[in-house]
Amino acid sequence: MKTSEIRSRFIDFFAKHDHVDVPSASLLYNDPTLLFVNAGMVPFKPYFLGDEPAPYARAVSAQKCVRTLDIDEVGKTTRHGTFFQMLGNFSFGDYFKEGAIRFAWDLVTGKEQDGGLGFDPEKVWVTALYGDQETIDLWLKVGIPRERIQERGLKDNYWHMGVPGPGGPCSEIYIDRGPEFGADGGPEADEDRFLEIWNLVFQQEELSAVRAKDDFDVLRPLPHKNIDTGAGLERIALLKQGVANMYEIDEVYPVIAKAAELSGRRYGDDPTDDVRFRVVADHVRSSLMLMTDGVTPGNEARGYVLRRLLRRVIRAMRLLGVNDPVLLELLPVSRDLMRVSYPDIDANWPRVAEAAEAEEKSFRRTLQSGTVMFDTAVDAAKGEHATTLSGDKAFQLHDTYGFPIDLTMEMAAEQGLTVDRAQFDALMKEQKERARADAKAKKGGAASLEAYRELREAGEVPFLGYTDLDVNTTVRGIVADGAAVDRALDGTTVEIVLRETPFYAESGGQDADRGVIVGDGFNLNVIDVQRPVPGLVVHRVEVLGELPLGATVDARVDAAARHGASQAHTATHIVHAALRELVGPTATQAGSYNKPGYMRFDFSATHGLSEALKAEIEGRSNEAIAANYAVSAQEMPLEEAKALGAMAMFGEKYPPLVRMVELAGPWSRELCGGTHVGTTAEIGMLNLLSESSIGSGVRRVEALVAGDAFSKFAAERALVTALTDTLRVQPDQVVGRVERLIGQLKDAEKQIAKLNAEKLLAGSAQLVQQAVDVNGVRYLGVATPGVGGGELRTLAMDLRDRLGSEPAVVALVGGADKPAALVATNAAARDLGLKAGQLISLASAALGGKGGGKDDLAQGGGTDASAAPQAIAAVRSALETRG
The missing domain is CATH 1.10.490 (Globin-like)
Structure with missing residues (x-):
């Protein structure tokens, strides 16, 4: 049975029993406590924690997972892998132990021709938490004899997330692989022979403190009992395919x-x-x-x-x-x-x-x-x-x-x-x-969300800001220092929740709206807007006057700032589309930020953009702006939007119903909850400022838009005008004139360096007199500002030869634009183990750079010319401490 077929059988079985098929979340799930999704239940955490109401009573998923704690052990054991797929069925206040156990038994032992997995019922063993007689009785009820039910302690048969939150006893399903894989006696005897394939977790308690796997405090029973299960797809596959380990299944x-x-x-x-x-x-x-x-x-x-x-x-x-x-x-x-x-x-x-x-x-x-x-x-x-x-x-x-x-x-x-x-x-x-x-x-550092959860339980806060910037509403909640209060006093900064809001909460790279909320006897300056839990919009405000809970207010968004943010956000979509058109489909979004007048966009790329390509992207973006494309947004099912080619951000969690923003048809289609202008011409213009690397494989472009872009162009025009006046040339001649001046300057600097080197060479005999004995080695360290390149090399070799056949080391620090260093050693010094390539590293480090070379001659450099004395001293120190 192929791995993909096992996956389909699992999902089909639970779909037939009224479970909603939830597609796998991205491995980059938006959870600050996780690098990657590491368990099948992770996408459902908000429902288990009560942060969000579950949109369905039952769910089934095949979730991609990555665990990284034991990378060094991969391949050494046959039961663990970095990437794996976790099959799971979930109940949110619906069926509990009996349903979970019955479903699992029917699927595991059901005949293959009927859609089951076809395991021999005589090979199935299960475990339960010590004293959990209810679970034991339920397994006896489905037909497992008592001798194949083993009780184990909290470390093995109690599940929690490692932090305060839901928890409960669990029951694990094992398959006996046969005597060739180990000793008899069930999971307690040998977990290589008796291979765990499925864990059924019965979430029934809320934990207030977690100190270890088996050391925690129970706060209270959960208001709704939940089921969270995890079946290892790869483990089931190795058993069904009759191979020795997960590395030998058909997908690996x-x-x-x-x-x-x-x-x-x-x-x-x-x-x-x-x-x-x-x-x-x-x-x-x-x-x-x-x-x-x-x-x-x-x-x-x-x-x-x-x-x-x-x-x-x-x-x-x-x-x-x-x-x-x-x-x-x-x-x-x-x-x-x-x-x-x-x-x-x-x-x-x-x-x-x-x-x-x-x-x-x-x-x-x-x-x-x-x-x-x-x-x-x-x-x-x-x-x-x-x-x-x-x-x-x-x-x-x-x-x-x-x-x-x-x-x-x-x-x-x-x-x-x-x-x-x-x-x-x-x-x-x-x-x-x-x-x-x-x-x-x-x-453990996450702030408590209890106050927000309670406010969220009272209902979602509708966002009306796509169409309305001024809304009459009421204050539903006030939060001060993480706790709900019934009023806010003059001069304080608090968070408030409105019945509905026109204010956009920061998300999707777009800055939060600013504005005011006014009422009878008070004025609130809105300084930030966030969504601490999905569905709840929280406004951080500075209070002037006294604000009572339940007050009627007028919420007014700063219209100019909103329009500026919308211009920048739409420009971000345009730049993304231009990059994909001109760079290629690999230029996918890796992050963004936009606010009035400014946008930045991060994208996947292994190489930087040429100046010509940057100009082409800027030009294509401004063409799209001038084309006055209509910017439309419509809600539709997630799968329908994906089928239309809508771009989605990796790691973002999208609801079943999404908002797709479109410019020029398929040219730009993105899933986006942000605010946008009505047509691209409202942006005015775009000025691409820069393109740079922000990490391996990720590049960033920054741009100004609208009035800020015009101001930048105007400032650049003024600069060109000043240069044409100073250089007495036409604007199209500025570059050539500056290049000639730079060339003349470089020629002059080379001539000066050559003259300095000749002067130093002429005085080599006097320089040699400055050599000192350091631990049996003649050492000459000299700062030669203005001398670099070949001249510095010639001088070092000349000085080394003049120091004779006794052990000798020469260190010079010169350079023109940037400090340059050179170390030379003679044969006698090298016989003592003194190598120029090692010594130059010390000198270069002092200059803030690196160096390298051969044992007899090595060169380097850095960024801090004022550190020349330290560089010379570093080489001397190495000679003093040599063994």
Whole structure:
């Protein structure tokens, strides 16, 4: 039974029992406590927590998940993977234990020809929380004998989210794989033989404090009991397909086969190689799914996880003997396997392939850079007659260059060295503990939403601002310092909730509206508008007078500011469409921000835009503005909007009914709740200010719109006028004239540098007299401002030769526009282990830069010319402390 068929059977079974089929959320779900969706229940958290009323009583989903805590263990065990798919059925105050158990039993043991999964009822074992007799009785009722029902403690059979919120006992379903997989005796005896496939969670309590998995405080029973289940699709697949582990199922194993083909090695021949094959299979699929959902390789958060996965693939293939590029050989295999269940992979493939290719090229360059550091560490170890490379060096290679430990160990073995793995592991553990502590602090730092939830339970706040900027309404709630109050006093800043509102709450990159709310005896200045929980609009206001709860008010949006924000927001859609038209469909949105007069737009790209392309994008955007396209918005079902090609933001959660904003038909269709102008001509004009990188694989364009754009153009025109007057040329001659002046200036600077160098060379004999003995080495460190390039190199070599055959080191710091440094060593100094390439790194670091080169001559530079004395002193300090 194929994995995709198991997925369909699960969804079809529950759909027939009145469950709404909820599509998988993006892996980049908008939850500040999570990097990625890590469980099937995550998209339903607002309903379990009571932040939002559930739009359905029953639901079923097949949710994409990624867990990253045990990346280093992937491939070593056969039960864990980075990416996996969680099947689940959910009840929100509808059926409870009996329904969940009956559904699960009927699906697990139902005959295949009837749509069931066809497991032998005699092979099914279950667990329950100690003392949960109700659950035990219900399993007995469906036909499981008591000896195949095991009771376990809180660590195994009680579920919560790790923070205050819903919790409850759970019951797990296991399948006996047979004696060849381990000892008899149920899950308590062996969880490799008895493989868990499904966990039924009976949410019935609200927890007030959570200290550990089995240490928490129960505040009260939940007002509505809920069901939350999770069945591992990959685990069910390995059982139904009769394979040994999840890496050998139909959606994963072909990647192993391709890796074996590329490497010329066979899966199953060598346990060490098998781990590498499994790492490749897991990480290729995980990377594909992450990139499909909009993640690009980077150095922070989600991007760093993806980068690590991709680099572990490259490393594993290298250890399997493949040094050629591999990602675009392996990823298409996974694409063809996963597209059956996730058709959006095809639409995003060009961007995925581009990002993967760029990352592989980057890592290959990184390997070259890291190898220099590795070689230096090896030389130092051998110089001390050591047989072990220190763990801190291995950790530095890992942390700075992304070198996996086993790659370092392999390279060290080639040099006849071992690695202090214990020290490396200790440093890694410290880093992980710091990361966990930071994550825990972040997780527990969220402000209480209790006051907002209570206000939300009273009903949704309708947003009338698409059509009305002045609304007569009443004050439904007042929140001060996180608590509901019945009045706000003069001079205070509070949050208020209105019965309905014309004020736009910050979202979708658009700034919140500003304005005033006035009533009898008070005036409220609106300084911010947010949606702390979906459906609830909260206005942060400064109070003048005294505001009572229930007061009648007139809510007035600042019309000019709203129009400015609408102009900028519509311009953002135009720039997005222009980028996709001129750069290509891979230029998908990665973020945006707009306010009156200004917009910025982040998009996926591995390369910057040329000046010509930036001008073309600006021109195309202004063409669209001048074309006076009608800007229309209409509500429709989410799937219908997607079918029309509407662009959606990765990670955003969209309701079943969405708002699609359209400009010029299919040219620009986006899901958007923001405010917009009626026609594009209302924007006036757009001035593209800049384009830059804000992280690996993500670029940003910034632009001014409307009056701000005109003012910028006017200022630039005034600047050109001033230049034409000063240079006495026509406007079209300014660039040529400035270029000639710059050329003349550079020629003059070169001539001055040459003269300075000649002057210094002429005085070399006197400079040599400044050399001092430092720990048995003649050291000459000189600042030579204005001298750079070849002249600095010639001077250093001349001074080194003049210092004779005794150990000698010369360090010069010069440069014109930016500081430049050069270090030269003679043969006698190099015999003492003094290498110019290592010494220049110290000097360059003092200058705020980097350097490198050979043992006899090396050069570098930096940004801080005033640090020349420190750079010279840094080289001297190295000589003083040499062993």
